[in-house]
Amino acid sequence: MDSKAPPTLASIAERVGVSVNTVSRALRAPNTVRPQLRQRINAAIEELNYVPNRLAGGLSATRSDIVGVVVASLYHSEFASIVDALQAALLTQNLQVMLANTRYDPDQEERLVRSVLSWRPVAVAIVGIDHPAKVSVLLKAAGVPIVEMWDVGGPVIDSGVGFDHVAVGRAQAMHLIERGYRRLAFLGSLRDNDRRAYKRLQGVREAVSAAGLGEIAVATMPHPGSPDLGEALATELLAQSPEIDAIVCNSDVVAFGVLRALRKLDRKVPSEVGVVGFGDNPASSCLTPSLTTIRPDREAIGRLSGEVVIARLNGEEGRVCFADWSLVERESTSS
Amino acid sequence: MDSKAPPTLASIAERVGVSVNTVSRALRAPNTVRPQLRQRINAAIEELNYVPNRLAGGLSATRSDIVGVVVASLYHSEFASIVDALQAALLTQNLQVMLANTRYDPDQEERLVRSVLSWRPVAVAIVGIDHPAKVSVLLKAAGVPIVEMWDVGGPVIDSGVGFDHVAVGRAQAMHLIERGYRRLAFLGSLRDNDRRAYKRLQGVREAVSAAGLGEIAVATMPHPGSPDLGEALATELLAQSPEIDAIVCNSDVVAFGVLRALRKLDRKVPSEVGVVGFGDNPASSCLTPSLTTIRPDREAIGRLSGEVVIARLNGEEGRVCFADWSLVERESTSS
DNA sequence: TTGAAAGCGGTACCAG
DNA sequence: CTGGTACCGCTTTCAA
Numbered sequence: 001m002d003s004k005a006p007p008t009l010a011s012i013a014e015r016v017g018v019s020v021n022t023v024s025r026a027l028r029a030p031n032t033v034r035p036q037l038r039q040r041i042n043a044a045i046e047e048l049n050y051v052p053n054r055l056a057g058g059l060s061a062t063r064s065d066i067v068g069v070v071v072a073s074l075y076h077s078e079f080a081s082i083v084d085a086l087q088a089a090l091l092t093q094n095l096q097v098m099l100a101n102t103r104y105d106p107d108q109e110e111r112l113v114r115s116v117l118s119w120r121p122v123a124v125a126i127v128g129i130d131h132p133a134k135v136s137v138l139l140k141a142a143g144v145p146i147v148e149m150w151d152v153g154g155p156v157i158d159s160g161v162g163f164d165h166v167a168v169g170r171a172q173a174m175h176l177i178e179r180g181y182r183r184l185a186f187l188g189s190l191r192d193n194d195r196r197a198y199k200r201l202q203g204v205r206e207a208v209s210a211a212g213l214g215e216i217a218v219a220t221m222p223h224p225g226s227p228d229l230g231e232a233l234a235t236e237l238l239a240q241s242p243e244i245d246a247i248v249c250n251s252d253v254v255a256f257g258v259l260r261a262l263r264k265l266d267r268k269v270p271s272e273v274g275v276v277g278f279g280d281n282p283a284s285s286c287l288t289p290s291l292t293t294i295r296p297d298r299e300a301i302g303r304l305s306g307e308v309v310i311a312r313l314n315g316e317e318g319r320v321c322f323a324d325w326s327l328v329e330r331e332s333t334s335s
Numbered sequence: 336m337d338s339k340a341p342p343t344l345a346s347i348a349e350r351v352g353v354s355v356n357t358v359s360r361a362l363r364a365p366n367t368v369r370p371q372l373r374q375r376i377n378a379a380i381e382e383l384n385y386v387p388n389r390l391a392g393g394l395s396a397t398r399s400d401i402v403g404v405v406v407a408s409l410y411h412s413e414f415a416s417i418v419d420a421l422q423a424a425l426l427t428q429n430l431q432v433m434l435a436n437t438r439y440d441p442d443q444e445e446r447l448v449r450s451v452l453s454w455r456p457v458a459v460a461i462v463g464i465d466h467p468a469k470v471s472v473l474l475k476a477a478g479v480p481i482v483e484m485w486d487v488g489g490p491v492i493d494s495g496v497g498f499d500h501v502a503v504g505r506a507q508a509m510h511l512i513e514r515g516y517r518r519l520a521f522l523g524s525l526r527d528n529d530r531r532a533y534k535r536l537q538g539v540r541e542a543v544s545a546a547g548l549g550e551i552a553v554a555t556m557p558h559p560g561s562p563d564l565g566e567a568l569a570t571e572l573l574a575q576s577p578e579i580d581a582i583v584c585n586s587d588v589v590a591f592g593v594l595r596a597l598r599k600l601d602r603k604v605p606s607e608v609g610v611v612g613f614g615d616n617p618a619s620s621c622l623t624p625s626l627t628t629i630r631p632d633r634e635a636i637g638r639l640s641g642e643v644v645i646a647r648l649n650g651e652e653g654r655v656c657f658a659d660w661s662l663v664e665r666e667s668t669s670s
Numbered sequence: 671t672t673g674a675a676a677g678c679g680g681t682a683c684c685a686g
Numbered sequence: 687c688t689g690g691t692a693c694c695g696c697t698t699t700c701a702a
Contacts, residue, residue, distance in 0.1 A: 054455075058390045096450060118387050138384055256618050
């Protein structure tokens, strides 16, 4: 790195001997400039390694080509693949992702949303629909399309792409109940800011209650999910409530640890205990027993979110898209 | 969303009846403004939901508080946790991440680097040290600190944080050789742009050659790694070369599929075939047999990269940090 | 402690 | 097809 000031439009204009805005046009509308001149301009650009200054461009054009993206985590691909697909979709329109990551820290969301908005994004995509009040206000006041992703089980500010997490919880529990399990528990990482997890838990409760099975045991910790967490929680849970015969896990990674705990406790899966995960980790199909889980279509959520952003920028109306998810039945529940 | 123009410093200045730059100072250096005035200004800011325009601010200050981050993938947390930790480190200095993802597409790197540089980042963190020539030129010409992450087995532009991937490949192979395996193979996703993977393969070759074991079999595909890919490649490989007794996998996720293939082929692991992965996927310890693998300290790489960026911005010299990695020995090789 | 004025590097509109 | 000229919204001297 050498710290001299980078070349500007003016530098290259001067070098070629034309005005600044001829150069500007050569870049944005090449065919409004004489081919020969254009060539000389391009040569100068190449030679000086000129890179346009989008701070200036965005300020002047009062639009930035930035899409703000706010997620709760990048860990273990919970949202990483959504961002991945979203970014790919946005790239087709030369839209740039400005990423912010709350890491499930409730105090961060407002701060990060402010930070993202300060770049005057042309749109914002954000995980969840349950934001602190001020966040919703800021998002609305920003005057740009807002796409709320992942959870659409409720009203959205502008547009939404995701699925209903209560329904997922219900499906997890109903599957277990259909398989003959009767003493269900819910287990996993549960952070205050993770409203989606609470909704899935709620769904589990609803299904259990509808089946007349009474209260479920719940074992959670506010730490990020991991196999070790799952093993610890399961071990403790089964010590306290040995009658439990089915465990709904808040993530596959946690379920991996639960399976390990059950192996150590010599409780057979699925004959004595059934286990359902959430998230469809690539490893879930490779465990023994393989793990029954919920497969949300993250790629679709990212892609559709990108498409909604683009549609909104083209003047289309806000809308809500439901993304697919399915229960993938494997060995851990096929009793 | 309502599309009226967002409030500016001028709007709030007018509302309070002071000049623009009094407001500006109230934000950046609160104690240079009379407390009472400051309160009225803050009230107006709150009321109008004012969010500063960083395009303007950055342009004016000729620095942006953006750190450009260029990765090759976000899929299955190969780099996601690096970004996660990097972002956390940068947040302490109010630095914002502008993320670009090449998805291992060789054609994208130059384009994305240009795009990132156009935001006049104060620094750039990028995966890898083997860039197309033009990318290196642009990065150097940008005149800001550049941190090359993940691979530091060679010269860096400015600073680097990572480890030597050739050494990793060597360690994988040597471990297998020490365990008594003799007919090694390398298997997995291998994309042109993934120079690190080639280096690991090279390391495997070096170790095998040093042990006088001759050529190794290689089974790769240019597609993203997955269990299915691993299973397919392993099945084919062992059909062609049934004498193979050890497989070095380019990622854990691929290794999961390899283990599945071996199970189906009724080849015992580790007694008949040894398997080593790379990446330390959380599930690796939960498989049966559990997977021996290489654990790179991704969190450290992200955190250290952030620290190097910050140090460089404080005027310190460029430097290279080696991050930890270790071979985690588990059941898949303990013959 | 506060204000006026000159940019930062582009874009957009209008004239030539 | 090309150049002149106001801005875009904020920061930064420099005075007051």
